[in-house]
Amino acid sequence: MNVIENNETGKALLQQVKRYNRWLLAGSMLTTLGVWEALVRLGKLPAFILPPPGLVVIRFWQVVWDGSLLRHLSITLLEVLLGLLCGSLLATVLGYLLAKSRLLERLLSPYLVASQAVPVVAIAPLLIIWFGSGIFSKVLICILIVFFPILVNTVVGLRAVPENLRDLMRSMRAGRWQMLRFLEIPAALPVFLGGLRVGATLSVIGAVVGEFVGADRGLGFLVNVGRGQYDTALVFVAIFTLVVLALILYGLVVLLERRYLLWMRN
């Protein structure tokens, strides 16, 4: 009886924590803002070093009203999504081939690992020189940065398909295409989506890196503009927008996981 009671109080406690979760989050954000404001006032910091939260909000509304935020955001969003899409497609196809062929893996993996040893920031100027400062070079950078984690996860996911289930499919005379559709894709999906989750946030970083090196549009460009004009509030606005963008992309992949990995949930 005692144990059962303990368990129930535990459950009740958990529910209470859940109910107050929202308030906890709001509370912690308010505290952060308070500390920020206090820092500005007590330290007598000028706005170009650290703008107070109020100024950032005003700047935010200004760029929303004149439409410039939306313009820069949509460019960055386009780069991020195109890069994520193309990068993950490429990585999935190549990952499938690598998982199937040890020979191909042995041939290509030195190059793949080497490509990861060079930071994207170092390659970005080259890509801008070759492909200009338009969207295309940014998408390429996103593809480069997204490619590797998704590739690795695809290979790991496909290699982990249980041999017993392969035998089962073979005994039912499943062809290669059926093997892929009924066994390999669903079995590798959890690990693959894990890779996509990482890739989604990395893609945002890729776009910003590209825009930093050379661009006339995008949120990364906006950060550069703000820095150049000592408009630090604008830098904050751009950074917060990037954070929200990355959070939304991450959340979308989590939603995909909820939808397709029902069987894994407790």
Next chain:
Amino acid sequence: MMMASVKPVLEVRELAVTFPNGNGGLQAIENISFSVAPKEFLCVLGPSGCGKSTLLRVLAGLVPPTEGQVIFAPQRGSASLPRVGLVFQQANLMPWRTVLANITLPLELENADPLEARRRAEALIDLVGLQGFENSWPRDLSGGMAQRVALARALIQEPDLLLLDEPFGSLDALTREQMGAELLRIWQARCNTVIMVTHSIAEALLLSDRVLVFTPRPARVCLDLRVDLPRPRHEDMRYTPRFGELARCLRQAIG
């Protein structure tokens, strides 16, 4: 000999299987010949690692024979490959499919009509006694229940040949006895031809018409015993004198 007039479902002729390894290959099966009559329940008995499972894998088309032949005579008169239902020691369910979807899988691979597949799966769920679990995930099933799903999945194509590889090997003793009785009931209802690998003498005698005893690796048939216990069989037959005689006979053959 009794069955000589009936055309066998399956004939295995001088089958040998050697797995390649560093020094000349590992011989799993030396030379096996036998045939199986329609609706026959055949058990293969032998010490662990003697090549029983290899035999089933050859019959299921998972391992090619090194020498000899396996000849199927499909009962439906079609010249196509035989339909084989395979149940492993582990249930091997797909964790991302519900019980119902696991059972319909073989029909989905054949592009069968989904409604028909569902209807047949529901009938099988009734047969194996899993009513109410249609939409459960495999992780929520006990070992015995999972194995029932595997059995239903193997039966849904109405296979010419049902291959069971120690299907109750991973279950506890009580569940195992219960599943044996269930299998007997299902076999009597569906009357498939069954080949079952086991290392339990009692299980072999209670279930089968005929028992083949294999020698330690490389496998050869050292005894082909007809089980003349009357049907329907039940657990109490374990304590009859005839059961004892047959059991002793098998015991000696295994050595």
